[in-house]
Amino acid sequence: MATLLDPLTQQLQALREEIKELRAGKQETDLLLAPLRQELETFRQVIGETLADRASRRVAALPGELTPFYEMLLATGLSPDLTYALLRSAAETLGAAGLMQPDAVVEVLRERLEQVVSVSGPLVTPGGLRKVVVLVGPTGVGKTTTVAKLASHFTHGPQRVKTVVVTLDTYRVAAVEQLRVYARILKVPIEVAVTPDELAACVARHPDAGLILVDTAGRAPHDPACQQELRAIAQQPLTVETHLVLAAPTDSTVLQDVVRRYSVLPIQRVLWTKLDEATRLGPLVNLAHTTGLPVSYLSAGQRVPEDLEQATSQAIVDRLDIHAAGEAGSGEPAHRPELASTYA
Numbered sequence: 388m389a390t391l392l393d394p395l396t397q398q399l400q401a402l403r404e405e406i407k408e409l410r411a412g413k414q415e416t417d418l419l420l421a422p423l424r425q426e427l428e429t430f431r432q433v434i435g436e437t438l439a440d441r442a443s444r445r446v447a448a449l450p451g452e453l454t455p456f457y458e459m460l461l462a463t464g465l466s467p468d469l470t471y472a473l474l475r476s477a478a479e480t481l482g483a484a485g486l487m488q489p490d491a492v493v494e495v496l497r498e499r500l501e502q503v504v505s506v507s508g509p510l511v512t513p514g515g516l517r518k519v520v521v522l523v524g525p526t527g528v529g530k531t532t533t534v535a536k537l538a539s540h541f542t543h544g545p546q547r548v549k550t551v552v553v554t555l556d557t558y559r560v561a562a563v564e565q566l567r568v569y570a571r572i573l574k575v576p577i578e579v580a581v582t583p584d585e586l587a588a589c590v591a592r593h594p595d596a597g598l599i600l601v602d603t604a605g606r607a608p609h610d611p612a613c614q615q616e617l618r619a620i621a622q623q624p625l626t627v628e629t630h631l632v633l634a635a636p637t638d639s640t641v642l643q644d645v646v647r648r649y650s651v652l653p654i655q656r657v658l659w660t661k662l663d664e665a666t667r668l669g670p671l672v673n674l675a676h677t678t679g680l681p682v683s684y685l686s687a688g689q690r691v692p693e694d695l696e697q698a699t700s701q702a703i704v705d706r707l708d709i710h711a712a713g714e715a716g717s718g719e720p721a722h723r724p725e726l727a728s729t730y731a
Contacts, residue, residue, distance in 0.1 A: 464669020524632035526605035635665035
């Protein structure tokens with residue numbers, strides 16, 4: 388028996404030696420990298436302190452009447468740079484006398500913010516050219532529900548256009564069936580494209596449609612399969628308008644990363660969802676400002692189609708809850724029911 392086990396014993400001993408070598412190598416690597424990590428951390432701290440010092444000096448240079456507004460705008464999630472630019476513009480527009488009137492400051496800030504965020508207008512208009520609209524975005528942002536809302540809006544709303552729904556989301560369990568249920572209720576045709584290569588054929592089968600809405604699978608932006616599918620969509624012999632769907636309760640850093648990774652397509656519009664779950668919309672406004680991408684629609688809730696509205700600059704600024712210094716904000720999530728679209 389001992390003879391039979393000798394080869395196994397030797398293999399186990401060899402594995403133990405390899406593990407020891409790997410551990411020793413890792414320790415040696417950690418020792419080599421430790422000074423570099425420390426240097427990078429020191430560099431990060433210096434940069435952070437420098438930026439904070441610059442921000443402090445810029446704020447100190449503003450008229451004292453604007454300090455409360457600076458704090459209020461930062462509380463909405465707007466970036467320090469955008470906040471400073473808005474307040475500097477307000478100071479230049481109103482002058483010393485105007486800054487003594489908080490309501491006048493609020494009005495100027497609202498006007499400047501409406502200029503910061505661009506909107507795209509409706510997807511299509513009755514009698515206009517046919518459009519193929521592809522909704523893309525990470526998992527869980529509400530693409531499928533938004534497709535249903537848009538389909539309902541254009542088949543039963545005031546701007547009626549013959550609409551077809553196509554789903555590429557065969558990755559998620561029951562995704563196709565979910566959209567089939569919506570399509571059956573809304574009485575709109577539905578096509579299932581198993582791969583992006585089938586998308587053109589699905590579109591070709593509906594030459595009389597004015598609007599074709601394409602739902603796609605939600606995946607993590609850094610997933611290689613996601614990147615592969617996005618490239619496959621971009622290579623199709625179709626003229627499409629791509630809307631990146633972004634959930635409002637998302638961190639600024641994550642939003643920027645999502646836009647960067649989905650730019651493979653490229654992106655023509657952004658569509659904001661889950662506004663009813665967000666406590667502040669500043670990060671989305673920052674993104675709209677830095678990318679220049681126009682906002683197409685706003686979604687706030689699960690109801691189809693009531694919880695969807697065409698984006699306007701005024702509606703977006705309303706949801707930011709800009710108020711005069713000293714006034715109480717709403718303290719509630721940035722959802723305002725009176726802004727939602729309704730149908731007779």
